[in-house]
Amino acid sequence: MTDRRQAERGAAGRQRRADAQRSIDAILDAALACAPSDGGFNMTAIARAAGVSRVTLYAHFPTREALVDAALRRAMALTAEAFDRLRLDEGPATEALDRMLRSSWRIVERHRNLYQVASRTLSPSELHAYHAEHVLGQIDALIARGQDTGEFRTDLPREWLVGTVYTLMHLAAEQLNAGQLTAAQAGDVVSATVVSLLRRGSAAA
Amino acid sequence: MTDRRQAERGAAGRQRRADAQRSIDAILDAALACAPSDGGFNMTAIARAAGVSRVTLYAHFPTREALVDAALRRAMALTAEAFDRLRLDEGPATEALDRMLRSSWRIVERHRNLYQVASRTLSPSELHAYHAEHVLGQIDALIARGQDTGEFRTDLPREWLVGTVYTLMHLAAEQLNAGQLTAAQAGDVVSATVVSLLRRGSAAA
DNA sequence: ATTAACCCGTACACCGGTGTTCAGATTCGC
DNA sequence: GCGAATCTGAACACCGGTGTACGGGTTAAT
Secondary structure (H helix, E strand, C coil): CHHHHHHHHHHHCCCCCHHHHHHHHHHHHHHHHHCCCCCCCCHHHHHHHHCCCHHHHHHHCCCHHHHHHHHHHHHHHHHHHHHHHCCCCCCCHHHHHHHHHHHHHHHHHHHHHHHHHHHHHCCHHHHHHHHHHHHHHHHHHHHHHHHHCCCECCCCCHHHHHHHHHHHHHHHHHHHHCCCCCHHHHHHHHHHHHHHHHECCCCCC | CHHHHHHHHHHHCCCCCHHHHHHHHHHHHHHHHHCCCCCCCCHHHHHHHHCCCHHHHHHHCCCHHHHHHHHHHHHHHHHHHHHHHCCCCCCCHHHHHHHHHHHHHHHHHHHHHHHHHHHHHCCHHHHHHHHHHHHHHHHHHHHHHHHHCCCECCCCCHHHHHHHHHHHHHHHHHHHHCCCCCHHHHHHHHHHHHHHHHECCCCCC
8 A cells, every 4th residue: 555655656746745645645534434425525524534624635736627537537447556466367257246246346336436427527538538437447358258168148239238337336325325235145146136127048038 | 297287287286477487497497408428517507507597596496406306306297297198008028118218218217317416415315315216116117027927037135126217317418418329329238238137047056 | 855646625617507586578368 | 347366577584515715833854
């Protein structure tokens, strides 16, 4: 963790003092943690949640848009990182998919709410592309691999299948939030659903 | 159409003048049509879209909350009405489901965006119950029927299956909006997906 | 220890959205 | 045609959120 931040600091640009870096991290963390609620993504709340004054927040992120952008990029980086750790390109695609579904839907959910906020403030096109490349792209690649090996169905547009997987991961998080699903169930349920929907031979009679 | 409005007027309460009723209808229509965009649900925009002055809007709906509530109830009524016309309780459940998926996802989408707006302004509990009863309830009943006849799987919580169907209907609308799906495809795709996911025997090996 | 970088509270201007008021024009119902 | 109901534009107060400015206190780096 410290390594990555070190790297970010080094890569990004100018040399910051330790306390400044600490503030930035706290703000970004708060922004990520704060988003999952409703549309309430206001600077005041985030500053408070980060234990930082509003003025300090504006010192690092001069505008709301800048903060949303930074938070979203960080969230996407975290998601991509989590996917990488799962080695989705190894083993049978069905098993890789199962691994992903059981572990990542929690991260994806946080990510999604933030993305929703972002899509109202940032320019759609550029952002959408970035998102598709780093998050949906991983799912897409996995599904494509499964189709190549004959594990997954090919009678529906791949984009639709990707959207389905992504959406169902979010639904799991939503229902867990609403108490309609227990944390223990969620992984099994979403995995069973997606696998049975993606398997070759699922096509209707 | 005129009949229903007549009925509403009669049922609701006091006797309004024709032009007043016309305004109310225009406002409600505009509210329904206006919601599907983003979170932009402001009184000013709706008044303009309805071809009515802002003051008039406030004369009929004293507060934003009141308007959201009225619009949502109307949307739910329309959805329920559409479901009723489909005779979901007749014939094999699989066919009824197919009928529903092919025809109603468009209505459901408009409904959902409005619901999203509403969930931020109205009290969650009461509203959620009303929604569950009039919209999700129909899907739930249909799935239950299919389970009784042995057509649908029973190894997953019914609430989860209902959520899945509802969510996928919305995803279809979303992808159509984004140009990732054509209007011609959408019905087939969503139907094929849901049916193959719900069929008994879909359980993973 | 010194200095520059950083953080803080307060206060202010600004904007968009909400709701209200009023006086005058229009239109429906009888 | 008359009267009451309705619609309208304009103006205003209010609120929450954004972004800025200032002066003084604190902390990290050398």
